[in-house]
Amino acid sequence: MPRPRSLTPDRIASAALAVIDRDGLAGFTMRAVAAELSMSAMALYRYVDDREELERLIVERVLGGIDVTPPDPRLPWVERITILVQRMRTVVAAHPAVASLVPVHRHRSHAVLRWSEAVLGLLTEGGLAGERRVVALRGLLSYLLGAIQLEHLGPLTGPGTAALAELPSDRFPYLAETARSARQVGPDAEFDGGLALLLRGLTAP
Template sequence: MPRPRSLTPDRIASAALTVIDRDGLTGFTMRAVAAELAMSAMALYRYIDDRGELERLVVERVLDGIDVSPPDPKLPWAARVTLLLRRMRAAVAAHPAVAPLVPVHRHRSAAVLRWTETVLGLLTEAGLTGERRVLALRALLGYLLGAIQLEHLGPLAGAGTAALAELAPQAYPHLADTARTARHIDPDAEFDGGLALLLRGLTAPPD
């Protein structure tokens, strides 16, 4: 039996995102999404195959609005890459509970594929090809996704950093001092600063 057309993928994704924003991933169930759509869980399966497909729709919904066009070519390549990573960070930060789903489904997201193609173009312009381009892309993705999760979901965010700052300096002199400093660094400055270090390393002459 063909699926009814009254419920679009975008509407399903919107309902799922509402559930995640409100209840987090722990409350993200097929039943909860179905309730948000005023239908039964069994009826929802007429539109999607499983939770994995629902997660993919959510990731696509969150990231679809990212501007994937290359930034101003007059800017240095590192500044252009930084702008692209900021765009992805801002999109995920608007729905931080979705952050763990992005690494899982990024290969199936058309938005991420377009964004990645633009980043690879900039890396190529910077002279990174072959294996170095692979390593550069994965390093950037690892930094971006890790930074997002640390900022919004990790134990170093907020109270976690404050707790580390109170560690006994005799036992953890470097960790306690670093945490005390971290408490005064703006999240945007922290993200941009770490990314700047990474980008400088990417174009350093190989050993």
């Protein structure tokens, strides 16, 4: 029996995303999404099979906004990769709780596939192939998604860093000093600095 068409996948994904943005993944349930759409949970199952399908819709809804237009070819390949990574960061960071869903559903996301293909082309241009290219792509994705979650869940300006800065220096001298310095680092400087270190490693012989 065909599913009714009164609700589009995009509208369902938008409602689910509103729940996640407001209540986090802990509050993301089929019942909560159904309530956001002013319908029963049973009625929602007429449109999506299960939570996994709903998660895929959310990932595609968010990452569909990534601009995968090739950066200026006159730029070095490392700078072009930086641009592509920054574009994904901008899109995912607008809905940081979704970052943990991307690794699970990336293989079925057309947006992630297009982004990965663009990055792999640049890695190839930079001379990376085989296993090294595999590790490079996964390293970039891991850094990108991990950094977004760290910024969201444990920002350097948050109470966790403040608590580390107060650790006794006789027992944790490096940790306490680093935490005090960390409070002066903005989120962009943190992300850009870490990405630069990673890309520098990729260019090493």
